[in-house]
Amino acid sequence: MVLFRRILGEVLRTARMQRGLTLREVSADARVSLGYISEIERGQKEASSELLASLCSALDLPLSDVLREVSDAVAVEELAQGLRRVESVEATPISSARTSAGDVVASAA
DSSP states (O other), X not given: OOOHHHHHHHHHHHHHHHTTOOHHHHHHHHTOOHHHHHHHHTTSSOOOHHHHHHHHHHTTOOHHHXXXXXXXXXXXXXXXXXXXXXXXXXXXXXXXXXXXXXXXXXXXX
16 A cells, blocks of 8 residues: 555655755744654654645745655555556546546546
8 A cells, every 4th residue: 555644754854854954944944843744754644735835835845846756656656566557648638527426537638
């Protein structure tokens, strides 16, 4: 099973370390406890959208970049675990809608 919180933590820790920042510095700037950030980086706690935005701001990193990197890492893990097929298709805009049963239906335009 691919855990989003574990991969998110790895991405955040890598970004922090690449910037040469300590947990204490990020904690002060993001106004989030050092222990909580540490738990997020270790994949033990889920980050709310507000907390994630605050961490991204403290790291001077666009939220979209973090989410893109997490998404790419999730896809790689899914491939490694055989949860996803590799298909070569042209990039096509996709729209999705929920059915009354809650299933997501996607269609290419």
